[in-house]
Amino acid sequence: xxxxxxxxxxxxxxxxxxxxxxxxxxxxxxxxxxxxxxxxxxxxxxxxxxxxxxxxxxxxxxxxxxxxxxxxxxxxxxxxxxxxxxxxxxxxxxxxxxxxxxxxxxxxxxxxxxxxxxxxxxxxxxxxxxxxxxxxxxxxxxxxxxxxxxxxxxxxxxxxxxxxxxxxxxxxxxxxxxxxxxxxxxxxxxxxxxxxxxxxxxxxxxxxxxxxxxxxxxxxxxxxxxxxxxxxxxxxxxxxxxxxxxxxxxxxxxxxxxxxxxxxxxxxxxxxxxxxxxxxxxxxxxxxxxxxxxxxxxxxxxxxxxxxxxxxxxxxxxxxxxxxxxxxxxxxxxxxxxxxxxxxxxxxxxxxxxxxxxxxxxxxxxxxxxxxxxxxxxxxxxxxxxxxxxxxxxxxxxxxxxxxxxxxxxxxxxxxxxxxxxxxxxxxxxxxxxxxxxx
Amino acid sequence: xxxxxxxxxxxxxxxxxxxxxxxxxxxxxxxxxxxxxxxxxxxxxxxxxxxxxxxxxxxxxxxxxxxxxxxxxxxxxxxxxxxxxxxxxxxxxxxxxxxxxxxxxxxxxxxxxxxxxxxxxxxxxxxxxxxxxxxxxxxxxxxxxxxxxxxxxxxxxxxxxxxxxxxxxxxxxxxxxxxxxxxxxxxxxxxxxxxxxxxxxxxxxxxxxxxxxxxxxxxxxxxxxxxxxxxxx
Numbered sequence: 001x002x003x004x005x006x007x008x009x010x011x012x013x014x015x016x017x018x019x020x021x022x023x024x025x026x027x028x029x030x031x032x033x034x035x036x037x038x039x040x041x042x043x044x045x046x047x048x049x050x051x052x053x054x055x056x057x058x059x060x061x062x063x064x065x066x067x068x069x070x071x072x073x074x075x076x077x078x079x080x081x082x083x084x085x086x087x088x089x090x091x092x093x094x095x096x097x098x099x100x101x102x103x104x105x106x107x108x109x110x111x112x113x114x115x116x117x118x119x120x121x122x123x124x125x126x127x128x129x130x131x132x133x134x135x136x137x138x139x140x141x142x143x144x145x146x147x148x149x150x151x152x153x154x155x156x157x158x159x160x161x162x163x164x165x166x167x168x169x170x171x172x173x174x175x176x177x178x179x180x181x182x183x184x185x186x187x188x189x190x191x192x193x194x195x196x197x198x199x200x201x202x203x204x205x206x207x208x209x210x211x212x213x214x215x216x217x218x219x220x221x222x223x224x225x226x227x228x229x230x231x232x233x234x235x236x237x238x239x240x241x242x243x244x245x246x247x248x249x250x251x252x253x254x255x256x257x258x259x260x261x262x263x264x265x266x267x268x269x270x271x272x273x274x275x276x277x278x279x280x281x282x283x284x285x286x287x288x289x290x291x292x293x294x295x296x297x298x299x300x301x302x303x304x305x306x307x308x309x310x311x312x313x314x315x316x317x318x319x320x321x322x323x324x325x326x327x328x329x330x331x332x333x334x335x336x337x338x339x340x341x342x343x344x345x346x347x348x349x350x351x352x353x354x355x356x357x358x359x360x361x362x363x364x365x366x367x368x369x370x371x372x373x374x375x376x377x378x379x380x381x382x383x384x385x386x387x388x389x390x391x392x393x394x395x396x397x398x399x400x401x402x403x404x405x406x407x408x409x410x411x412x413x414x415x416x417x418x419x420x421x422x423x424x425x426x427x428x429x430x431x432x433x434x435x436x437x438x439x
Numbered sequence: 440x441x442x443x444x445x446x447x448x449x450x451x452x453x454x455x456x457x458x459x460x461x462x463x464x465x466x467x468x469x470x471x472x473x474x475x476x477x478x479x480x481x482x483x484x485x486x487x488x489x490x491x492x493x494x495x496x497x498x499x500x501x502x503x504x505x506x507x508x509x510x511x512x513x514x515x516x517x518x519x520x521x522x523x524x525x526x527x528x529x530x531x532x533x534x535x536x537x538x539x540x541x542x543x544x545x546x547x548x549x550x551x552x553x554x555x556x557x558x559x560x561x562x563x564x565x566x567x568x569x570x571x572x573x574x575x576x577x578x579x580x581x582x583x584x585x586x587x588x589x590x591x592x593x594x595x596x597x598x599x600x601x602x603x604x605x606x607x608x609x610x611x612x613x614x615x616x617x618x619x620x621x622x623x624x625x626x627x628x629x630x631x632x633x634x635x636x637x638x639x640x641x642x643x644x645x646x647x648x649x650x651x652x653x654x655x656x657x658x659x660x661x662x663x664x665x666x667x668x669x670x671x672x
Contacts, residue, residue, distance in 0.1 A: 025660065025661045026583070026661065027580070028662055029665055029669075030580070031584060031589055031666065033588050034588045126638070127639075156628060157631070158635075159593070349594055393594075394593075416592040
């Protein structure tokens with residue numbers, strides 16, 4: 001007994017001493033920010049019938065992670081090893097030699113009940129250890145969503161942030177000649193797959209916004225439309241296809257945006273050349289006026305806790321960004337930089353407000369903290385406007401118009417200013433709005 | 440008895456930490472198949488140096504800082520003229536037995552001067568990074584930063600300082616898994632990501648090139664990965 005006690009004490013002492021022995025301390029203050037090299041071989045097909053699903057899922061996961069800019073999926077041609085059984089620990093030496101730091105293995109198997117079962121594992125190649133393992137069951141037609149969910153899980157394990165691949169983008173699709181431009185409401189997956197037109201283009205649609213609340217459905221959109229020539233705000237339920245006019249006001253109604261819990265919509269109502277911000281409770285349909293300034297107050301956007309609203313106003317003589325409490329009190333200006341600043345959008349993470357800055361040389365997307373500090377510009381285009389946040393508050397999409405003013409495009413950029421790239425859309429597209437994670 | 444019980448229960452709880460690997464027990468034969476395939480494809484090892492596949496890399500690396508050349512100079516000044524290890528090695532990967540023998544012999548040869556300077560070593564122990572160790576710190580800094588790509592852009596990513604204790608073999612390779620001295624993975628998903636990015640950097644940068652005759656000074660040390668001063672936030 002006593003011997004064990006002494007041995008235990010000795011081990012304790014050694015453990016406590018070890019940091020002291022390592023006298024040399026190396027502070028690492030510089031980094032080399034690089035995407036993580038990751039190998040994602042085609043998933044194993046349980047039967048030959050599962051081959052297509054197994055290959056497609058791996059392909060979509062590779063494309064998702066590559067698009068994020070934080071991963072560098074290695075070319076499958078460079079692999080010198082094959083995964084034939086996902087329950088076997090991979091031979092890590094064969095993946096280290098192709099410089100992979102992460103390895104994803106998976107399997108697709110059709111079940112007797114007609115569902116598809118997908119398993120995957122994420123491995124730390126250097127440490128030789130598993131980082132993550134999950135299993136999904138779904139209808140075979142949903143294989144794409146499963147792939148996005150796998151991408152989200154990998155993204156979160158490696159970066160610490162929730163992913164955003166299992167999301168959709170609603171946007172305005174533009175087509176036709178310049179004088180008879182058709183603008184249709186459209187929705188697609190985050191990677192550009194499955195584009196669907198929601199309106200037929202016979203009337204103008206603008207500023208679609210997703211409901212950030214995922215309950216009862218993550219499929220609700222608010223937008224402004226000129227149905228019958230009158231600018232009004234409508235709600236659109238993507239699942240049922242039902243549209244509904246939001247209230248009945250005599251004058252122009254525009255710039256809607258949901259509260260974080262999805263129970264309210266903030267918007268602008270115009271009256272006699274002056275527009276102010278109102279909030280409508282969707283359950284009672286009661287409307288509350290928040291601003292009374294004779295200037296133009298518009299583009300409201302809630303903070304993620306629902307307690308504050310950021311908006312733009314020209315009450316100071318030029319378009320600038322303001323923040324107020326959700327009841328309209330404590331209105332104060334936060335943007336003081338050069339140029340005009342508008343279309344503020346509060347990050348779902350709460351730490352930043354994205355906005356559009358208009359200067360003589362360019363129109364660009366930037367971010368600042370909710371107190372107005374830390375302003376920095378992100379996008380590098382000539383005319384970039386209308387930012388929308390990914391649900392993880394990490395990536396932004398916006399509209400880019402090339403010099404010449406034609407052919408609007410949707411672009412995305414990381415909040416660090418890296419990975420600026422065009423988003424695939426069917427034809428010209430503008431005014432994107434990001435959905436929450438579908439789940 | 441109580442102590443025995445406590446120790447036994449520690450082992451039981453630890454064994455649950457590796458649930459995923461549990462399923463891998465019945466698969467020893469398949470491992471053999473994998474080995475066979477690797478040998479078949481052995482000729483492909485030749486193209487491996489060209490491995491960077493042509494996937495477009497949209498992240499722009501940070502501009503190389505000016506300090507890099509400084510770091511390069513420091514080792515040159517300090518490295519003893521003998522420096523036998525890099526010379527015979529043309530490729531860092533080549534680890535033939537003769538090389539290992541060489542390094543062992545070198546280690547033996549360098550052991551004597553280290554003993555002779557035993558007095559000065561105790562003085563170093565009073566405080567790390569004195570003039571004696573500052574050059575080693577520079578050498579290690581100049582090598583590790585290239586491999587460290589911490590998660591950036593998180594809500595508080597700049598506050599996630601990670602400390603690992605590292606043990607190296609005389610050939611500069613990691614001798615045993617580094618030990619995390621800062622906050623554990625369980626603190627948050629962000630902490631998990633930061634810890635693992637640091638651990639990957641430690642492995643990815645091996646073998647470390649350090650003066651062999653001073654192995655006693657660098658066989659064990661702490662890496663403190665501190666993202667607070669990184670740009671690009």
